[in-house]
Amino acid sequence: MAQNRKRKRKRTRKPAGPRLQKRSNLGIGFLRKIPWGVWTFIAVLALVVTLLEGYPWLSIEENANLDERNPYSTMFLIANEGYVPATDVTVDCKVSSLATDVGSTAQNLRLTARVASFMTHSQRRTLPCFQMIGLDNSVSFAEVGDLTMTVTYSLFPFSPVFSGLRRNQVFHFKSISSHDGRIHWEFVD
Secondary structure, eight states: OHHHHHHHHHHHHHHOOOOOOEEEEOOOHHTSSHHHHHHHHHHHHHHHHHHHHHOOOOOEEEEEEOOOOOOOGGEEEEEEOOSSEEEEEEEEEEEEEEEEETTTTTEEEEEEEEEEEEEEEEEEEEGGGGSSSOOOOTEEHHHHHHHOEEEEETTTTTTOOOOGGOEEEEEEEEEEETTTTTTEEEHHH
16 A cells, blocks of 8 residues: 555656756846855945035136237136035236337236135136236237146035145146137146
8 A cells, every 4th residue: 555655656757857047037036146245346336426516626716818919918817617616715826928019028927816715516717817917009919928827716515624635736828829810718637
């Protein structure tokens, strides 16, 4: 009788047919197999990218010219492209050299001025470099030197506490003459 039971068990089992392949689980099971060090690296990288996106970054653009004969009367606008406000924004305008048609020359002219105490995202300010050099009606430029603007600023919450966190951006401009004789500024890297 014991043999009959074994035979019945064998008969009741399903015959072995072709096996169906299991569907690969690329979802949660796959993600659990990634080591924690890789997850830590991805999290730190995402945090760094997010912080850099918000970090204040100033851009500059040429605006109107107040006197067509004087290229130094061109107004420049700066804008905060980052999401974190910039504080204590100052500019240092420097002209390498210049000469007028009446024989006056000058080298390394410099103007330092405060631009803004607080600049939020996309806020624009005019740099005061256009106030640096004025001309009489009878005088014109024989030589125009390069213009360098160094804009210095701090991050919003750290400005009064950590003066070492001040950042500066340098913008170099080269003078070029157009076909009508007017002098314009070209941004140089």
